[in-house]
Amino acid sequence: MIPAYIVAIGDELLYGQTLNTNAHSLSKMLTDVGFKVVKHISIADERQVILDTVEEMSKVAKIVLITGGLGPTKDDITKKTFAEYFNVGMRRDEEVLKHIENLFSSRGREMTELNQTQADVPTNCKTIPNALGTAPAMWFEKEGCIFISMPGVPFETENIMEKEVIPRLLEFFKPPFIVHKKIQTISIPESILAQKIEDWENNLPSDIHLAYLPHLGKVTLRLTCEGDDKEKIETELNAQVQKVLPLIEKYVYGFDDETIEGKVADLLKEKNLTLGIAESCTGGYTARTFTQHEGASKFFEGGIIAYSNDVKIKVLGVKLDTIVKYGAVSEQTALEMAEGVRKLLGTKIGIATTGVAGTGGGTPEKPVGTVWIAYSDENETVAKTYQLTKNRNLNIQLTTNAVLNLLRKKMIEM
Structure with a gap:
């Protein structure tokens, strides 16, 4: 096992203002080529915290990937802190400077002295090109441990990892x-x-x-x-x-990485079926789940967000008597919504959602989390009920999952 640690530097991560997506992408890249990611940590932009973390990592890791703190402003202290840790000075890397000059020139922007300082790096590091930005990555070695410091901008970090860091690590190590x-x-x-x-x-x-x-x-x-x-x-x-x-x-x-919506989409295309969606409590989330994937136009005809009873009645054809007698959140309403959208859009399959997503609107008979979903084709129209959570967003996502699974089962039976 070749242990790898990932350290993210940035107060914005600790304040919860920025999501640390680098930890996810770097872990996947390392694991894909055989390195064992042992720990992720996020730390503050503070000199002593960085020094303590680097020292701790040097004792247990073979690879330490560090992101953040490489900007040209005073709050970005990673380079100077590394120079202090290794007890070295700074040098200006002429290749990096030339890259920065070309980058500014190609964008029609004026380069300042502050921008030029991006080319200043600790004297003991090997610079790694950053094709998409001005801050180079830096490679340090200490007693068999490799430290690689990269900018925190995710698209820059991922590009450096893919094009530069992974190939160099595979030359240095032979992971299983x-x-x-x-x-x-x-x-x-x-x-x-x-x-x-x-x-x-x-x-x-x-x-x-x-x-x-x-x-x-x-x-x-x-x-x-x-x-x-x-x-x-x-x-x-x-x-x-x-x-x-x-x-x-x-x-x-x-x-592996197959999704339920991807599986359902494949089945719809394979069986040459078309789909229409009537949504109440999910508010369009189910339709979005399909349309965010390329190729949805081959099976998805459209959707109706029938949030009000008027839309359920006037557009989908739900009977007024059904709403009055059973309520909008009921088996009968769900069935009529599914059949109504199928007929309205002329699709082979219609599906529907109606429920009390929350946080308000519940009753003793139909508390928050009560959901009905329905499926309709030319041979049958069926409905199922669920009692979900008190959380609105969770209920919307769980209802969509239930619809997708019902669709999957019905198409497998065909």
Whole structure:
């Protein structure tokens, strides 16, 4: 194992003003080529904090990736702090300076003395080009540990990692392969899933590790194995997947990085089906889930956000008597919405959502989190109910997941 640590420098991260997306992307890049990410930490733009962190990392890591604090302003102190840590001075890198000059010239901007200081780096570092920005990355070595300091701008960091850092690390180290195989499940709680596969899990080979990754009504089972023979590892992992599938197959919608919406979209295209959506409590979220993916126009005809009863009645054709007798959040209304949107848009399938998303609007009979979804095709119209959470945003996402799973099941039955 070659341990790697990721350190993000920036007060804005600690204040919660900026999301640390670099930790996610850098971890994936490292893992994909066999390095073992051990820890992520975020620290303040403070000299002593940086010095203490670098010293701590030098004792336990082989690779330390550091992002942030490389700007030209006084609050960015990473370069000077590294120079202090290694007890060296600063030098002006002429290649970096030439790059900065060309960058400003190509953009028609005037370069100031402050911009030129971006080319000043500790004398003991190797500079790494930053094709998309002015701050170079810096490579330091200490007793077998590699420190790589990069700018915090995500698109710059990712480009430096892909084009420069990863190739250099693979020249310096020879990491083993780390291979993951993921099984994507839906509509089964983590605890029930664990019970169903307990015997299989207990008999996994010692070099294969299983993790449960729950998220919004779905659970990912991730199998991980490390070694020098990638093809052999993949064969072993695939064999274990085939062993466990019969135990949970009805809950499995895909593998690896497949999404439930992607799987449903593939089924719709494969079966040459068209889809119309009528949404109340999800407010367009379900339609967006489809339309954010390329190729949705091949099956998605359109959607109606029938938030008010008037729209349900006048546009979708829900009967006034249905609303009066059963309410907008009911099986009967959901059924008529699904059938109504299918007929209105002339699609093969219509789906509908109606419910009390929250945080207000609940009653003793229909508390917050009460949701009905419905499915309609030329042969049947069916509805299902759920009692979800008290959180509005969670309810919207969970309802969409339920709709997607109902669609998936119905199309598999066709």
